Amino acid sequence: MRVARAKNRTRHRRPCTTPSRPTVTATGTTGWHRTWGSPTTRVLGSKVQPGDTISPAECALLYKAPTPSPLILGKDPLLATQWHLYNDGSLPGTKAGEDLHLNGIWRRGRGEGVRVAVVDDGLDVIHEDLVENVVPGASHNYGPYNRGNDLPLPCRAGQTHGTAVGGLIAARDFNGTGLSGVAPRASLVGYNPLATGAAADVLDALTRDLKHNHIYNNSWGQSNWGHFQHANPSISAWQALLAQGLREGRNGRGAIYVFAAGNGGTFGDFSNYESGVSTMGTVGVCATNSLGKRASYSEPGSNLLVCAPSGDFPQQGQQTPAQLGAPSTGLQNTYSTDFSGTSAAAPMVSGVVALMLQANPA
Numbered sequence: 001m002r003v004a005r006a007k008n009r010t011r012h013r014r015p016c017t018t019p020s021r022p023t024v025t026a027t028g029t030t031g032w033h034r035t036w037g038s039p040t041t042r043v044l045g046s047k048v049q050p051g052d053t054i055s056p057a058e059c060a061l062l063y064k065a066p067t068p069s070p071l072i073l074g075k076d077p078l079l080a081t082q083w084h085l086y087n088d089g090s091l092p093g094t095k096a097g098e099d100l101h102l103n104g105i106w107r108r109g110r111g112e113g114v115r116v117a118v119v120d121d122g123l124d125v126i127h128e129d130l131v132e133n134v135v136p137g138a139s140h141n142y143g144p145y146n147r148g149n150d151l152p153l154p155c156r157a158g159q160t161h162g163t164a165v166g167g168l169i170a171a172r173d174f175n176g177t178g179l180s181g182v183a184p185r186a187s188l189v190g191y192n193p194l195a196t197g198a199a200a201d202v203l204d205a206l207t208r209d210l211k212h213n214h215i216y217n218n219s220w221g222q223s224n225w226g227h228f229q230h231a232n233p234s235i236s237a238w239q240a241l242l243a244q245g246l247r248e249g250r251n252g253r254g255a256i257y258v259f260a261a262g263n264g265g266t267f268g269d270f271s272n273y274e275s276g277v278s279t280m281g282t283v284g285v286c287a288t289n290s291l292g293k294r295a296s297y298s299e300p301g302s303n304l305l306v307c308a309p310s311g312d313f314p315q316q317g318q319q320t321p322a323q324l325g326a327p328s329t330g331l332q333n334t335y336s337t338d339f340s341g342t343s344a345a346a347p348m349v350s351g352v353v354a355l356m357l358q359a360n361p362a
């Protein structure tokens, strides 16, 4: 039974030539330092040797265990393009101040000790900018190949969604690599029930490891066709799982279920129509664009709790420049520039919640 549909919107934007500008910076360390170690080995385990194939033979994408390399400490080279972290308006199509208002927050914490589950189509757990935050052995593969192991690696080139979500939440900061997540020291696990879309797998993922996961990010949902949609497989099953999460998660304080609220705004859809996102216990997330306006596709709804930045499209007949999407991690040590939709807004909220939980676990 198909359940899920990733809620990103793809768009193209020009390469970003960013002038020098103030940045949100990691604290405590300056300059460049090198230390030796291998987070990839930590995630894959000592039995995996460099060069070993770790992806299923049936997959189009081939993953090999990389050779251990020095860890680099230093500024993230793509940080200046991440307008959602700090937006001074210098990038075309942005308005100063339309960001997550993180400047200064990282001095007090960057998500340490908070664990976020990315429930999606996959997670490149050995990506160079994610691997340091991935919890060894704690992810779960629901995919059709090697099902049940702890490597939810995307199987096809187009399965980029979950890895982009993971990067927005917790790409590692100040490692001289890529970019930074909103909570760049939070821990990540990946569950990929969208690889099959089976309702039973989704339900299992949302209650997996409740003793250790604090936040479950869900950048997916049902179709945006403007009609009421029953929860899958049933509203009773959905309510039962959320009740379990609220009862057992975070030692009784309740797991945080963050959901993308839907991209059917231009089709007259309402987030309320999707009963799963309208159920008590979910945090429904809408999207604003880089000018601080409602993203054209973001669905209205009385169930919405909070909006976060994302990409947008020029409205028909308008001459305004296209609003920027969010840079994030791609597959196999690549990076994307245009992650968009409420799919991108939700992980920004998950990252902010991670910062909040670190500051106030109660």
Ligand SMILES: [Ca+2]
Pocket (backbone or CB within 6 Å): 076, 129, 171, 172, 173, 174, 175, 176, 177, 178, 179, 180
């Ligand atoms: Ca980084």
